[in-house]
């Protein structure tokens with residue numbers, strides 16, 4: 353059996369669009385699940401847009417998403433001589449011809465009847481002038497070109513609706529259609545999985561492939577991603593670049609799971625890991641309706657993955673997130689406190705910034721600032737209770753159970769519920785009311801830091 357080869361062929365636009373990321377993911381899953389290769393080709397023939405930075409942004413996006421590719425990325429622009437060589441070969445073989453029509457002549461034709469594809473008068477000419485020419489495909493005039501698409505089914509295009517497309521322009525530059533076909537062939541691509549906005553190109557590409565007598569790859573054109581309102585995804589919908597999702601704090605593992613489900617399904621499975629995705633992914637599971645981006649669902653998937661990641665993986669993702677957003681790196685103390693509270697933190701968090709919010713208590717330094725709302729819980733009575741609590745836990749073993757028992761005891765002695773002591777305790781330890789449980793904070797901070805934060809507040813009681 354031949355090895356499966358897929359490819360992702362982005363045009364550098366300055367960032368990796370979430371739709372492009374999904375296309376890359378599908379190609380990656382398909383290849384990786386079948387012992388195949390996943391190649392990368394940068395379609396950089398538009399020289400104005402194809403800056404090194406624009407290409408780097410794409411590679412960075414793929415790397416962030418955790419998609420690795422085989423070999424070096426191929427530059428389409430650098431292969432232009434090879435594209436021209438194939439056009440000349442087609443000329444020699446008689447599957448292409450020299451067209452001397454000028455742009456004015458072609459424009460005049462179009463003006464006369466815009467629905468009629470241009471029919472070059474040079475297709476069968478034998479008496480050729482010595483003038484600049486383009487190389488055009490001698491495309492079939494009759495019958496139809498049928499795309500046997502794994503998602504869209506049989507897509508038929510009447511050949512008389514397609515003109516003899518230009519392969520090589522009169523300035524010697526290859527056209528996009530030719531470049532894609534030659535590159536896919538030379539790279540040994542067996543499966544072309546791409547957005548269905550390319551479907552109209554496919555009939556043309558097939559004509560070139562057939563003219564060369566090359567094997568056609570298997571095609572799967574996937575419906576584009578729509579926004580929550582069902583319209584084609586655009587800037588209007590907010591995040592469209594993968595980096596924007598990174599900044600919103602969804603971990604890459606969650607993005608892979610979520611993006612895989614955008615347009616592809618495996619029964620009712622919503623939550624899965626990479627190994628399952630690789631095993632399950634197939635073209636038959638790709639739907640024909642456009643997928644809608646759904647941030648609620650994404651949050652849910654994200655929370656699931658954060659909860660399942662190992663503590664050190666979450667910590668690493670947090671550090672990447674902080675560096676991605678330009679925030680200062682964590683200190684050793686912050687890291688060890690966050691790790692100590694990680695069990696509690698990751699259970700609740702839906703996103704990395706959400707987790708960081710809850711981890712704030714572990715990142716702040718004494719003397720801590722108490723937010724106004726939390727400060728309301730620190731009156732004379734509650735400060736008195738904190739003093740009793742300090743005495744009670746001073747020599748307690750520093751386990752969650754013992755700390756809770758000590759707090760419960762102080763609450764009972766004061767004739768109040770545990771909540772009445774937890775609120776000022778929370779304020780003293782974190783300065784805010786949105787935190788993990790007070791006992792998780794105490795264990796994460798350790799005895800010395802906890803007692804010091806309590807003392808900072810009880811000292812104020814006078």
Ligand code: GLU
Nearest residue numbers: 361362363395532546550
């Ligand atoms: N460069 C094209 C794009 O960015 C993709 C071409 C292809 O997959 O064949 O949309």
